[in-house]
Amino acid sequence: MSDRGTASGEGESLLFLTDEQLRKGIEAMFFAYRGFTADPDRILENYAYGRAHHRAIHFIHRAPGTTVNNLLGILGVTKQSLNRVLRTLIEDGLVESRIGKKDKRERHLFLTEAGAALERELSEAQRTRMRAAYRAAGPGAVAGFRQVLEAMMDPEMRRQFGTIKENGS
Amino acid sequence: MSDRGTASGEGESLLFLTDEQLRKGIEAMFFAYRGFTADPDRILENYAYGRAHHRAIHFIHRAPGTTVNNLLGILGVTKQSLNRVLRTLIEDGLVESRIGKKDKRERHLFLTEAGAALERELSEAQRTRMRAAYRAAGPGAVAGFRQVLEAMMDPEMRRQFGTIKENGS
DNA sequence: TTGGAAAGTCAACAAGACTGACATAAAATC
DNA sequence: GATTTTATGTCAGTCTTGTTGACTTTCCAA
Structure with a gap:
């Protein structure tokens, strides 16, 4: 009922971006993000964890030895909020915190073997979906996908993206 | 520190999608979604509303006269959850509910003039960011962006996408 | 016509975000 | 050496938004 005349053809003339085309992009983000988080959410239910735990695990895996403060900057939450999550992960033996x-004020965070195992389970589910989407969309689409996403980030986040400190204790 | 050798060049050979490339896609989704919701979130603060209100307003605008049940399917929440949001929007005179x-069991939902005004404010902010991202990424990127997002949705959502009932009372 | 299903509402609860205040230890500065 | 700043952690309270359970009204079909 829309996009008539230019079937999926936003590419032709960017100067003629209609509100309708933009709205479709907006809704695509909404629905796609839901799909994107659906698989990990299902897995996390089995462990009584939520997305907050997933995010912490992801970025500790990505930057082993990162400090609490570092993680706060990446995740964009308050320390109280992050602390609740980290405490349970440490208690449950998924994350190790080394002075x-x-x-000596800093705590460096690492995944334990159990934490790494959960990370693999979660990220494998997410990679599988991402891989399928990439395949379905085709080679050309993937580069465009990343370019638009990167342009949509806030500038500080764009800086974070690909530049996360690893800081080994 | 990554993507070395194929600067933003996932396009060449999809058969060689590395975990590193997939991870970058995953993080791009995370950071981009944050940017994507940041502007509306700031606006909503002024009205003491949250994202849930935004979503309801968006889809009522998009499909005027939709029923509560319809909206439930799109938003993927429980009716009790949606009801709380709708109640405040109706009390505040942004949404009208017609039997x-x-x-007579069904309620058809419409934006009032005030509701439409907030919708415009929110969507204009979001469109502005989307437009900027599209411009920065370039014409070719936009089509790829949409293709990958669509492929990432759950199949039911892909059906919803672009096919929302308008159902006038 | 009656019993079940469907649409919507109310109440109570939980997760996870937030703010604010405060504590401790260590580093940095004066 | 004393003071201030930084990094982290904790307690208490609030808010949004999700959940389940129980209930009313309405519709429809056996």
């Missing part, structure tokens, strides 16, 4: 050698 | 003519 910094140079600066 | 169905054919089926």
Whole structure:
């Protein structure tokens, strides 16, 4: 009932971006993000964890030895909020918190073997969906996907993206 | 520190999609979605509403006269959850709920003038960001963006996408 | 006509975000 | 050496938004 005349053809003339085309992009983000989080959400239910735990695990895996403060910057939540999540992950033996050698105020965070196992389970589910989407969309689409997403980020986040400190204790 | 050798070049050979490339896609979704919701979130603060209100307003605008049940299917929440949001929007005079003519159990939802005004404010902010991202990424990227997002949705949602009932009372 | 299903509402609860206040330890600065 | 700043953690309370359970009204079909 829409996009008539230019079937999926936003590409032709960017100067003629209609509100309708933009609205479709907006809704696509909404529905796609739901799909994107659906698989991990299902897995997390079995462990009584939520998305907050997933995010912490993801970024600790990605930047082993990161500090609490570092993680706060990436995740964009308050320390109280992150602390609740980290506490349960540490209690449950998925995350290890080591006091910094140079600066003893800092805590460096690492996944334990159990934490790494959950990380693999979660990320494998997500990668599988991402891989399927990439395949379905085709080679050309993937580069465009990443370019638009990157342009949609807030500038600070765009900086974070691909530049996360690893800081080994 | 990554993607070395194929600067933003996932396009070449999809058979060689590395975990690293997929991980970047996953994080791009995470950071981009944050940017995507940031502007509306700021606006909503002024009205003491949240994202749930935004979503309801968006889809009522998009499909005027839709029923509560319809909206439930689109939003993927429980009717009790949606009801709380709708109640405040109706109390505040942003949404009007009309009893169905054919089926008196149904409520058909419409934006009032005030509701439409907030919708415009919210969607204009979101369109502005989307437009900027599209421009920055370039014409070719936009089509790819939409293709990957669509492929990432759950199949039911892909059906909903672009096919929402308008059902006038 | 009556019993079940469907649409919507109310109440109570939980997760996970938030703010604010405060504590401790260590580092940095004066 | 004393003071201030930084990094982290904790307690208490609030808000949004999700949940389940129980209930009313309405419709429809046996």
